Amino acid sequence: xxxxxxxxxxxxxxxxxxxxxxxxxxxxxSGVSRMLQQLxxxxxxxxxxxxxxxxxxxxxxxxxxRDAQNVLLAIERMSGHxxxxxxxxxxxxxxxxGLPSSMWENFAPAMLIDYVRDFPGVRIETFFExxxxxxxxxxxxxxxLGFLRIEGETGPSIAIDTVASGESVCVVPENHPLAExxxxxxxxxxxVPLILIGRQRPNRMALDQAFKRAGVKxxxxxxxxxxxxxxxxxxxxxxxxxxxxxxxxxxxHLPVVHRPFVPRATQEFGxxxxxxxxxxxxxxxxxxxxxxxxxLSQREQ
Amino acid sequence: xxxxxxxxxxxxxxxxxxxxxxxxxxxxxSGVSRMLQQLxxxxxxxxxxxxxxxxxxxxxxxxxxRDAQNVLLAIERMSGHxxxxxxxxxxxxxxxxGLPSSMWENFAPAMLIDYVRDFPGVRIETFFExxxxxxxxxxxxxxxLGFLRIEGETGPSIAIDTVASGESVCVVPENHPLAExxxxxxxxxxxVPLILIGRQRPNRMALDQAFKRAGVKxxxxxxxxxxxxxxxxxxxxxxxxxxxxxxxxxxxHLPVVHRPFVPRATQEFGxxxxxxxxxxxxxxxxxxxxxxxxxLSQREQ
DNA sequence: AGAGCTATGACGAATATGCATAATATTGCG
DNA sequence: CGCAATATTATGCATATTCGTCATAGCTCT
Numbered sequence: 001x002x003x004x005x006x007x008x009x010x011x012x013x014x015x016x017x018x019x020x021x022x023x024x025x026x027x028x029x030s031g032v033s034r035m036l037q038q039l040x041x042x043x044x045x046x047x048x049x050x051x052x053x054x055x056x057x058x059x060x061x062x063x064x065x066r067d068a069q070n071v072l073l074a075i076e077r078m079s080g081h082x083x084x085x086x087x088x089x090x091x092x093x094x095x096x097x098g099l100p101s102s103m104w105e106n107f108a109p110a111m112l113i114d115y116v117r118d119f120p121g122v123r124i125e126t127f128f129e130x131x132x133x134x135x136x137x138x139x140x141x142x143x144x145l146g147f148l149r150i151e152g153e154t155g156p157s158i159a160i161d162t163v164a165s166g167e168s169v170c171v172v173p174e175n176h177p178l179a180e181x182x183x184x185x186x187x188x189x190x191x192v193p194l195i196l197i198g199r200q201r202p203n204r205m206a207l208d209q210a211f212k213r214a215g216v217k218x219x220x221x222x223x224x225x226x227x228x229x230x231x232x233x234x235x236x237x238x239x240x241x242x243x244x245x246x247x248x249x250x251x252x253h254l255p256v257v258h259r260p261f262v263p264r265a266t267q268e269f270g271x272x273x274x275x276x277x278x279x280x281x282x283x284x285x286x287x288x289x290x291x292x293x294x295x296l297s298q299r300e301q
Numbered sequence: 302x303x304x305x306x307x308x309x310x311x312x313x314x315x316x317x318x319x320x321x322x323x324x325x326x327x328x329x330x331s332g333v334s335r336m337l338q339q340l341x342x343x344x345x346x347x348x349x350x351x352x353x354x355x356x357x358x359x360x361x362x363x364x365x366x367r368d369a370q371n372v373l374l375a376i377e378r379m380s381g382h383x384x385x386x387x388x389x390x391x392x393x394x395x396x397x398x399g400l401p402s403s404m405w406e407n408f409a410p411a412m413l414i415d416y417v418r419d420f421p422g423v424r425i426e427t428f429f430e431x432x433x434x435x436x437x438x439x440x441x442x443x444x445x446l447g448f449l450r451i452e453g454e455t456g457p458s459i460a461i462d463t464v465a466s467g468e469s470v471c472v473v474p475e476n477h478p479l480a481e482x483x484x485x486x487x488x489x490x491x492x493v494p495l496i497l498i499g500r501q502r503p504n505r506m507a508l509d510q511a512f513k514r515a516g517v518k519x520x521x522x523x524x525x526x527x528x529x530x531x532x533x534x535x536x537x538x539x540x541x542x543x544x545x546x547x548x549x550x551x552x553x554h555l556p557v558v559h560r561p562f563v564p565r566a567t568q569e570f571g572x573x574x575x576x577x578x579x580x581x582x583x584x585x586x587x588x589x590x591x592x593x594x595x596x597l598s599q600r601e602q
Numbered sequence: 603a604g605a606g607c608t609a610t611g612a613c614g615a616a617t618a619t620g621c622a623t624a625a626t627a628t629t630g631c632g
Numbered sequence: 633c634g635c636a637a638t639a640t641t642a643t644g645c646a647t648a649t650t651c652g653t654c655a656t657a658g659c660t661c662t
Contacts, residue, residue: 034643045387064383232410
């Protein structure tokens with residue numbers, strides 16, 4: 001496997017033909033054809049079906065095309081850094097932090113208000129991403145810090161500092177009949193429209209299994225991938241959702257209430273950074289600001 | 302630059318000598334020496350000082366060594382996925398839609414309220430992602446539909462239906478002095494804390510250039526990647542931001558106002574789907590619901 | 603002196619690449 | 633509809649380039 005093969009894969013997925021790819025890359029069509037073959041051989045995977053003189057990407061090609069793009073982006077970043085080093089450029093210190101999408105509205109600004117005043121020379125870059133993306137961004141050193149829900153094992157390249165916890169709760173509209181209950185269990189949710197997140201992730205699968213064991217069929221109306229959108233759908237009467245109280249506490253301004261969900265489950269949340277990499281003073285301070293804001297957000301209950 | 306050169310850099314930084322690296326990599330010492338030279342030549346950067354028959358890494362080597370590691374990690378991930386694919390792993394109709402992160406709060410629920418009632422058997426999956434991610438999700442057939450800002454060229458695998466437009470506006474806190482102006486130009490923003498999005502993207506670079514031509518230095522306090530977080534930062538007094546009126550109209554509930562920004566720029570927004578792939582009835586209806594909600598969101602001005 | 607290091611000349615094997623072409627499919631025109 | 637023109641992918645063949653080793657020189661340290 002070599003870099004040009006990956007570029008060929010990327011370009012083929014974009015253009016759909018070896019002729020167009022060859023033109024775009026300044027190569028011959030036969031070169032492109034060969035490199036595709038070599039890559040398929042190197043990976044022992046068919047990336048394109050040859051159908052009537054056409055190349056049809058396989059599902060594998062789309063998956064690995066994304067990976068190839070990541071490799072090429074990393075190479076571009078390296079080339080960019082080399083360019084910067086050759087040009088001797090340097091700017092203000094930038095501290096980069098990744099947060100769950102659900103935290104942009106009030107949490108992130110509240111966290112940054114004092115910080116920006118205390119560190120006037122520091123530029124902050126915020127990313128609102130999924131747990132998976134945040135983990136990757138930390139691993140790749142794209143960001144200095146991340147806050148995420150701790151799920152299963154992380155590799156040795158990540159250092160985690162547990163800073164918060166929550167329990168599973170059911171979020172319902174405040175005028176919903178289920179809002180009168182002190183706690184909500186699965187049988188309460190029979191025939192209730194559900195808004196669920198984290199499809200195919202371990203915690204979600206555990207929830208699916210619990211429904212199955214209780215003999216209750218889930219009436220899922222909406223799948224989504226952020227706690228924020230799930231709560232908003234609930235607030236608009238589209239159904240009820242099951243999330244961590246940590247996030248539910250961020251949405252107190254919505255006309256919803258949350259009740260402990262049975263079977264009980266707890267979650268842990270942590271601060272992540274690349275293992276073995278010391279944080280700058282500014283990044284440490286941002287870490288501190290984050291921890292402080294977390295305490296505030298969870299304490300006001 | 303090739304993959305083995307990057308492995309050489311990584312190994313040299315770990316071992317400190319070409320002899321040890323050659324042994325670790327199963328190469329000859331002279332091969333390692335040459336590959337280091339080639340990499341230095343390719344990058345036009347001295348990575349190691351040759352001092353008394355020893356290789357001393359330069360600061361550049363440590364910076365780029367990190368990048369090299371990122372590239373190699375990305376390659377390993379790709380290989381891992383290929384391995385998974387080689388080893389090999391129905392339900393209700395699911396309609397999947399990708400929206401900008403900025404649209405989860407009120408737009409998405411409002412869009413879905415009537416839809417969910419009209420299509421009770423359909424399950425919806427919502428993704429809130431960046432323009433780039435949405436384009437990819439559409440191309441890869443992960444999602445049926447996407448809504449995004451149209452930027453530059455998209456490939457032939459994407460069909461776009463332009464459904465909205467906007468102009469660049471400056472969003473400021475409602476009690477800010479700039480809120481009194483009928484329009485805001487670059488000189489107004491001298492020494493004003495800025496919250497900017499889309500770093501390194503074409504439109505952002507155009508804005509950076511406009512500041513440069515006007516001889517005004519940007520006082521960027523926060524870089525972020527979603528319109529929503531930028532507006533929230535503005536509402537909390539952390540600075541002002543420049544975004545499309547399309548998005549600003551989604552945040553009318555915040556204590557901010559927006560004014561036309563000069564130099565003027567306009568934006569177009571469209572519905573995207575995979576070209577040549579017919580939408581299901583349910584997906585078409587969701588497309589219709591999206592268009593209708595867009596009209597509502599932009600009309601109430 | 604001996605051991606260990608880096609760099610380089612010379613050389614051969616392996617790889618990359620383009621030209622030309624075959625086979626097949628699609629499109630456009632009469 | 634039939635046929636020529638065009639477009640696509642794959643492959644034989646030849647050539648250029650790259651990759652990598654062996655052998656060795658020069659330097660440093662013990």
